[in-house]
Structure formats: C-alpha cells, structure tokens
Amino acid sequence: MPLWFKNCIFVFECVLLWNLKSWEKKMEISHSIQDNIIVIQLAGRFDANGVAPVKRIFRELLDKDFLYYVFNFSGVDFVDSSGLGCLISCIHTLKPRKGNIKVAEMQNKVKSVFELIQLHKVFESYDKVQTAIDSYK
Secondary structure, three states, X not given: OOHHHHHHHHHHHHHHXXXXXXXXXXXXXXXXXXXXXXXXXXXXXXXXXXXXXXXHHHHHHHHOOOOEEEEEEEEEXXXXXXXXXXXXXXXXXXXXXXXXXXXXXXXXXXXXXXHHOOHHHOOEEEXXXXXXXXXXX
C-alpha cells in the first residue's frame, strides 16, 4: 500500500474519531435561584442527549412549585429538534399553572434556529439573563 494512501487513511480516521467525540459531548446543566426565578444554565449541544437531564431538573423544580424560568443559552452552540421539543414540552406544562419560560443570551446560530421555526414568538428572548429575570417583576 503506498505511503500517501496510508496517510489518507490515517487522516480520515482522525477526522472520524474527532467527529465522534464531538457528538458524544454531553450537555452541561446547572441551575440557580434568583428572586424565586430559576435560571437554568446550558452549555454544549442541546440535542437528544441533553433532553433527559433538562426534563429531570425541570420536573424536580416544578415539584417544588417553581413556575418562572430563564434558560441561559450562552454556552449552547447547537440545538436540534429534540432540544426545541423539550423546551416546548416544558412551557406546555407550565402554561396551565400560569408559569413561563424565557430565554437569554443565545448565540447567533441558535437564535437563527429559533427565528426560523418561529419560536421567538413563543419564548421571550433577552440579550442578558438579568434583563430576563427583571422582566418577571
């Protein structure tokens, strides 16, 4: 086998491995409470792998009667239909209880997805988390 062909295979394997590792990234999720409003900080890819932990945290907080949320998207570099479906599911759960979800600090790629499928009409969006929190007052 020629050396150039071996080099091509090596490069292909490296690229494939890198892509697999980037798909395996788990979303990081944390939350804090400010003025009885939950701020959920997301980082990474908000895809099918991130839905279950977000829903788990959301249910735990909802069981404690928290009704107002701000999702901080500053660390989210990718969102797919699973992530968006999760948000829609959460807001449908909150609406009968008079709760709400607002989103803040979305990167341009994520903001474009929200606008493309008209979710900016469902979720109030803010440039800063603090502004979103203040809007509840």
